[in-house]
Amino acid sequence: MKTKMVDEKQIKQWLKEGTITRAQAKKMLADSSSYKKEQSSNKLIVAVSTIGAILLGIGAILFIASNWRTIPNIAKTLILVGSTFGAYYVGYLFRYQKQNLPKVGASLIFLGALLFGATIFLIAQIYNINANSHMLMLIWMIGILPLVYVFMSLPIAGLLSLLFFIWVYLFFFLTRQSFFGWLEGFASRYFPLIYVVAGVMLFGIGGLHYLSKKLHNVARIYRIAGLKVMLFSLFLLTFNFFSQYHDYYGIQTDATGKFAVGFVAFSVLAILTGVINWFFNKTEQISKIEGPVSLGLMALMLIFYYYPSSTTIYVVIFNLVLAGVILLLLYAGYEREDMKLVNMGMFWVAVFIVVRYFDWFWRLLDRSIFFMVGGIILLLGGIALERKRRQIKAQFKA
Amino acid sequence: MEKKKLFLLIGLFWVIIIFGFVAFKEFTLQTGEEVLLKTRPIDPRDLFRGDYVILAYEISTLDVNSLQKDVADFKQDNKVYVSLNKVDNYGIPSGVYTNKPKEGLFLKGTVKNVQGGRLSMEYGIESYFVPEGRGREIERYSGRNLDVKVAIDKLGNAVIKGVLIDGDVLRFE
Numbered sequence: 001m002k003t004k005m006v007d008e009k010q011i012k013q014w015l016k017e018g019t020i021t022r023a024q025a026k027k028m029l030a031d032s033s034s035y036k037k038e039q040s041s042n043k044l045i046v047a048v049s050t051i052g053a054i055l056l057g058i059g060a061i062l063f064i065a066s067n068w069r070t071i072p073n074i075a076k077t078l079i080l081v082g083s084t085f086g087a088y089y090v091g092y093l094f095r096y097q098k099q100n101l102p103k104v105g106a107s108l109i110f111l112g113a114l115l116f117g118a119t120i121f122l123i124a125q126i127y128n129i130n131a132n133s134h135m136l137m138l139i140w141m142i143g144i145l146p147l148v149y150v151f152m153s154l155p156i157a158g159l160l161s162l163l164f165f166i167w168v169y170l171f172f173f174l175t176r177q178s179f180f181g182w183l184e185g186f187a188s189r190y191f192p193l194i195y196v197v198a199g200v201m202l203f204g205i206g207g208l209h210y211l212s213k214k215l216h217n218v219a220r221i222y223r224i225a226g227l228k229v230m231l232f233s234l235f236l237l238t239f240n241f242f243s244q245y246h247d248y249y250g251i252q253t254d255a256t257g258k259f260a261v262g263f264v265a266f267s268v269l270a271i272l273t274g275v276i277n278w279f280f281n282k283t284e285q286i287s288k289i290e291g292p293v294s295l296g297l298m299a300l301m302l303i304f305y306y307y308p309s310s311t312t313i314y315v316v317i318f319n320l321v322l323a324g325v326i327l328l329l330l331y332a333g334y335e336r337e338d339m340k341l342v343n344m345g346m347f348w349v350a351v352f353i354v355v356r357y358f359d360w361f362w363r364l365l366d367r368s369i370f371f372m373v374g375g376i377i378l379l380l381g382g383i384a385l386e387r388k389r390r391q392i393k394a395q396f397k398a
Numbered sequence: 399m400e401k402k403k404l405f406l407l408i409g410l411f412w413v414i415i416i417f418g419f420v421a422f423k424e425f426t427l428q429t430g431e432e433v434l435l436k437t438r439p440i441d442p443r444d445l446f447r448g449d450y451v452i453l454a455y456e457i458s459t460l461d462v463n464s465l466q467k468d469v470a471d472f473k474q475d476n477k478v479y480v481s482l483n484k485v486d487n488y489g490i491p492s493g494v495y496t497n498k499p500k501e502g503l504f505l506k507g508t509v510k511n512v513q514g515g516r517l518s519m520e521y522g523i524e525s526y527f528v529p530e531g532r533g534r535e536i537e538r539y540s541g542r543n544l545d546v547k548v549a550i551d552k553l554g555n556a557v558i559k560g561v562l563i564d565g566d567v568l569r570f571e
Contacts, residue, residue: 066530081416085409092405119416127423128558131450131525143415150404258475 008032042103049107050155056087057114064122073126080119088112095151110155113144117163134170137163148218157218161202161225168198172259189243189308190259192236197266197301199230200294204273207290210283219285224340227329230297231348234325235355237304237318244315245308263305271298287332293325322352334392342392346385353381426557430549431503433482433489434562437546450525451536453546457482457491457505458524463515466493472517476509479554480519489550498554506554523548523556529570539563 008029015025060080071079087108095105117140123129124136141163148157172194206222209215237243278291300321304314326348333341357377361370436456457480462472472478478496481504482489489503494517498504511518523546528536536544547559561568 084412088409088412096401096405116412120419123416123419123423125527127427128450128523128526129423130520130522131527133522139415139419143412146404146408146411150401150408257473 045103046107049104050110053107053111053114053155056111057118060115060118061121064118064125076122077119077126080115080122084112084115084119087115106151106153106155109147109151109153110159113147113153113156113159116140116143132170132174134167134174137167137170141167149215152214152218154217154221157221158225161222164202165195165198165225165229168194172262189245190263190305192233192242193301193305194263194266195233196230196237196297197263197270199226199228199233200297200301201266201270201273202226203230204270204277204294207277207281207286208273210285211281216285227344231322231325231329231344234318234322235348235351238315238322238352238355240312240315243304243318244312245310267298267302271295274298287335289328289332293328297321297325319356322348326352337395339393342389346389350381350385354378422555423557426551426555427549427559430551430555430557432487432559433484433503433548433550434487434545435489435548437544449530449532450527453524453526455521455524455546457489457521458519460491460494460517460519461515462494462517465491466495468495468497472496472509472512474509474512478507478509478517478519479504480507480521482550488545489548503550504554505550505556521556523558526558526561532570535570536561536568 011020011025011028011032014020015022020028060083064076064080091105091108091110091112093105094101094108120136120139120143124133129136141160144156144160144163147153148160173188173191203223203226206219206226209219209222274291274294277286278295300317326345329341329348330345333339333343333345354374354377357374361373365373437453460480466481472494476496478494479498480491481493481495481499481502483492484490484503489505493499495504505521507519507521509517510520526536526546543562543564545562545565547562548556549559550556
């Protein structure tokens with residue numbers, strides 16, 4: 001559980017009220033200052049060592065990608081397997097056994113998770129297993145999943161969320177081995193649809209983690225990742241390119257296809273987690289509006305999937321839904337004094353306004369007026385958003 | 399359970415995954431029957447797993463009307479088994495089935511697309527990895543006989559053993 005030190009303002013207030021003596025206030029101020037310094041130094045260590053681990057991981061993946069034939073396959077495999085287990089072991093040693101470098105140890109365990117994926121890719125390369133196979137991503141995810149729960153590793157939870165969304169793309173959209181095979185998925189109306197469902201699902205799964213106190217931090221990582229992807233996908237659906245039905249693009253699916261089965265499975269999971277969180281998860285981190293919103297979104301996605309329309313009805317609906325979700329996000333952030341949610345909400349308010357302005361006024365206004373008005377909106381909007389954000393932040397601190 | 403035990407269990411889990419993965423492919427390589435498949439390279443790609451050539455086999459497109467089959471219609475994402483006859487070491491398709499054949503040589507695949515009586519197939523052997531920057535070299539061999547030697551095990555799984563240009567094994571030194 002995160003501990004919080006009292007701040008300077010509060011200590012001065014207690015001193016003024018006579019709750020504490022001057023000597024006590026002095027001691028508390030000194031403690032608070034050294035705590036802050038330690039916190040900031042800890043954050044720096046975590047940031048530096050995590051970046052180091054990511055760089056090493058990328059290096060290992062590029063080493064595989066270069067596919068040097070001068071090093072025999074067996075040697076490459078041994079090097080990578082050795083590095084994977086080496087990073088994992090030394091990380092454990094630093095963090096838990098000797099406990100002398102816990103932050104660096106956590107980063108090394110994270111590096112182990114990255115190298116494990118690199119090892120899988122190397123073996124796949126040696127045996128010429130199809131590139132872009134979703135199975136490789138799945139194996140990587142299964143391999144690192146226990147690390148999240150045994151070591152409560154938040155970077156690995158983040159990595160897992162990222163891999164999950166990449167896997168979703170490979171599983172649902174990569175229908176053929178070619179460059180165009182990659183592009184086809186993005187140009188499909190099912191692309192944002194699946195990601196809204198996947199986002200709601202991960203958000204719901206994250207919510208379930210609140211049932212255990214130990215998993216609160218992991219829960220937040222999943223929920224934020226799910227929320228971000230869901231918002232971005234909803235945003236895509238506000239364009240008629242994605243939400244209006246065209247028969248000249250969109251991947252072919254039928255009831256027996258992998259796509260349909262996957263979509264139904266994801267929907268069932270998203271609805272189930274939504275229902276459990278709504279009715280049975282009484283933890284304070286779960287807002288009362290989450291359940292109905294998640295289920296409402298799922299209902300909308302199912303209607304959108306089974307009843308496509310060539311009219312602009314869904315464009316209107318998704319614009320309204322996105323606006324509603326952003327407002328709810330701001331409300332939830334404000335209610336819980338959660339600056340991250342407020343920032344996310346503000347960001348989407350800005351994006352939504354700018355994009356819709358371009359959408360609606362590009363043809364209506366003269367170009368010079370269009371840009372000038374746009375500039376004024378951006379400047380004034382920027383000032384207003386920044387002021388509001390600071391105001392809310394100050395309110396939360398008080 | 400104490401952390402050390404869990405740490406060791408995860409390590410063991412990784413060992414099982416890595417060696418299981420290798421063993422699965424080695425089983426096919428060691429026990430599989432060698433077959434040649436006529437092919438042509440489509441284009442080299444450079445994604446984060448490095449350079450690879452996309453291989454399109456003759457059997458990547460099947461005309462179901464000229465083959466034996468156990469169902470009238472095939473659908474996208476169907477898992478199927480393509481039975482092969484060996485003619486001069488080349489694998490020639492003779493049938494396509496949704497149920498695993500009891501005997502003979504067959505290759506496991508997935509229907510990626512159905513157009514009329516033609517099936518676009520994927521067998522999991524469509525990528526051939528080459529050293530960085532060497533992908534385009536294979537394209538230069540267009541017009542010559544390009545074959546891929548694969549090992550197919552009794553479960554229908556295949557692993558690429560090598561690429562042959564006019565019968566000679568292609569090597570990258």
